[in-house]
Amino acid sequence: MSEESSGLLRRRRRKNSLFTVLLAIPVIIVVFILGHMLGKIFINGVKALNLDFFTKAQKPFGEPGGGIANAIIGSVIVVLLATVISLPIAVLVALYLAENPEKRIAKTLLVVVNALQGLPSIIIGIVIYSWMVVPMKSFSALAGGVALSFIMIPLLTTTIREIFVLVPGSYREAALSLGVPRWRTTVGVILPAALPGILNSTGLGIARIAGETAPLLFTAFGSPYISTALGKPISTLPLIIYEYIKSPYDDWHQKAWGAALLLVCFVLLITVPMNLRKDRSKG
Amino acid sequence: MNDRRYFRILSGAALVILLLFAAILLTLVVDSLPTMQAYGLSFLTGRQWNPVTQEFGALPFLVGTLLTSFVALLLSLPLSLSVGIVMGEYLRSPFLSKAMSVFINLLASIPSVVYGLWGMTTVVPLVQKLEIAAGFPPYGVGILSAALVLAIMIIPYMASLTSEVMKRVPDSIKDGALALGATRQEMVTGISLPYIRSGIAAGVLLSLGRALGETMAVTMLIGNATRMPNSIFSLGNTLASVVASQFNEAESDLHRSAMMALALILFLVSFLTNLIGRKIVGKSEAANV
Known part of the structure; x- marks a missing residue:
């Protein structure tokens, strides 16, 4: 036994x-x-990195040399544009959700924000094409920025709402008990307390949209020229990776890898430290 | 400025989001009307997609989407569940568990187009060898290549959700199992996993939602063929990848409208999977509190 x-x-x-x-x-x-x-x-x-890579625009089909400066500048413009559009809207919507947690419409709104966040980004691309590219009769950096902001707004709204919820209720109550109006409480107490968190989630949002390609295919479209005009097509790092790797040229393949290295470094430089910090504040 | 205006501004912003969502749906419906009028429900069952003859049926892409997503999910589940269990239950040292979570976040933050780039140069040649060995035409690209890379891309979502719900299993019942002499494996398979099954179900749905709508990597790897796939080695297309690869080249309004209709289908499917997935997460959260 x-x-x-x-x-x-x-x-x-x-x-x-x-x-x-x-x-x-x-x-x-x-x-x-x-x-x-x-x-x-x-x-x-x-192997692709050299001075020209960062400072010259892309060369036409098959011509060796050149760089991806047009895509670097384009990425900066489109991402900044999306951030400028998204941040104020996301903060206001997150405030709405935090101030009216019990309202039915707030619950519906939360479902909608989550649905927007789960929406495949290619859908945003063709909808913005319909809304902006068709009436303006041109692909544009502006349309690209708006398309990216549709990805960024739900992302920022959910993360910023969580930050507002984490601001201790006693702060708000202390301000309100002194007779401070609700809006002054928000501007003077809640926003300053939430600011580091808001910056953190904005950083993560930027890292996320910097790598988006699908919403830009039919909006920003891409362009071989260095351009800062919002009304003209513009290239970005993800777009140039996609364009170059589809081509039959070794030189372009190498540049696609260079662009990927640049993009991944940028994204990881933002996300890794922020994820480390997030874990520290949690534990 | 007063409180009334403050709340009016907040409500305005909230309204903008609701309207935007409605407008996206409306645009998709309106722009796909010509297709609905031309084909009705037979759009969903049509096997031909030919811009030259103006014939548009969505079935090859519906099959392609489901096939790619389910194969990806099937390949991904053993990996992501294991990673989730290890993160949630086995990594006790704070350093290791932080390292693992940073690592999983890394996997989630690599852009889709970079996954595509890596897949084209690493996964495609491997699949090509497999196809030669198995006697299939050695395209390399195709449903299997897309599904393999997709499987890696959805690991972070499933793994982090599994480890989250794993950590929420009450210590009392785990200690109870250990006190009765259960081994760690018996505790995990007998207590923790049954306890978190709704969380796992939600994770599966949410990753499925991701997989269904994933565009760039799939477009670069699936081979972009419009005929019906007949095996996992076939070339194919998903709803998202056909839009990505053909929309800019579309010359007729009907072709464009047909792609809007594909996007509408994708919208509805991903909306439903997300909604159900989040309902389950919400329910299991409420039950555990």
């Missing part, structure tokens, strides 16, 4: 160890894949 139960115990222990190993293998696979991806981007991307 005792021999039999110790055999059972051994079997259970062996099963337990096997389970741990089975869990560890996928983790190793996932770590390996990410390592492979980052390594490949770095090794292939570094």
Whole structure:
């Protein structure tokens, strides 16, 4: 009897160890894949980097040389535009949600914001095409910025709302008990308390939209020239990666990797420190 | 400035969001009307998509979308569930668990077009070798390549959700199991996993929503063929990838309208999966409080 139960115990222990190993293998696979991806981007991307890469516009089909300055400038313009549009709207909507948590319309609004956030970004692209590119009869940096803002607004609204909810209720109550109006309470107490969090989520939002391609295909469209005009088509880093890797030229492939390296570095430089900070404040 | 105006401004902003959402839906419906008038419901069952003969049926892309997403989900689940369980239950040291969560966030923040770039140069040649070995035409690109990369892309969502709900399993019932002599594996499979099954179901739906609408990486890897896929080695297209690859080249209004109709289908499907997924998350949150 005792021999039999110790055999059972051994079997259970062996099963337990096997389970741990089975869990560890996928983790190793996932770590390996990410390592492979980052390594490949770095090794292939570094080869493309030189002064021209950052300072010259792209050359026409098949001509060697040139750079991706037009896409770098375009990315900055389109992303800034989207941020300028999104931030005020997102703060106001998040305030609405935080000030009226019990209203039915606020609950509907939250469902809508979540739905917008889950919307495939290509849909935003063709809708903005219909709204802006068709009437203006031209692809434009402006349309690209608006399309990206549709991705950014729901993202910022949900994260900023959470920040407002985390501001201690006692702050608000203290201000209100002194007879301060609601709007002064928001401007003087809530917003300053939430400011670091708002900046943090804006940073994450910028990192997210900087890599978006699908909403820009039919709005910003891309352009080989260095341009800062909002009414004209403009290229961005993701657009140039997509355009270049589809081409048959090795030189362009290499530039696509260079652009990918630039984009990934930018995104990770923002997200990694912010994710580290987020975890610290939580724990 | 007074409080009345303050609340009016806030309500105005809220209204703008509601109107925008309604306007997006309205635009999709209005712009796809010509297609609905031309085909009615047979648009959903039509097997031909030919801009030259002006014939548009969505079935190949519906099949392509479902096939790619489900294969991706199937490939992804064992990986993401394991990562989630390890993060939620096994990594006790704060350093390791933070490192793992930063790592998973890294995976989530890499842009789709970069996944596509990596997939074209890494996954496609591997799939090509597999196709040669299995006796299929060695395109490399196709449903399988798209699904493989998609599987990696949805890991972070499923893994972080699993680890979140895993951490919410009450210590009392886990300690109870351990006190009765259960091994860690018996505790995880017997107590924790059944406890979080609704969370896992929600995670599956939310990642499915992601997979259905994912555009760039899939467009770069799926081969962009408009005929019906007949195996996972076939070239294909998803609702999103056909719009991405053909919209700028569309010459007729009907072609453009047909793509608006595809986008409308995508809108409805992703809206429903998200809604149901979030309902389940909300319910399990309420039940656990």
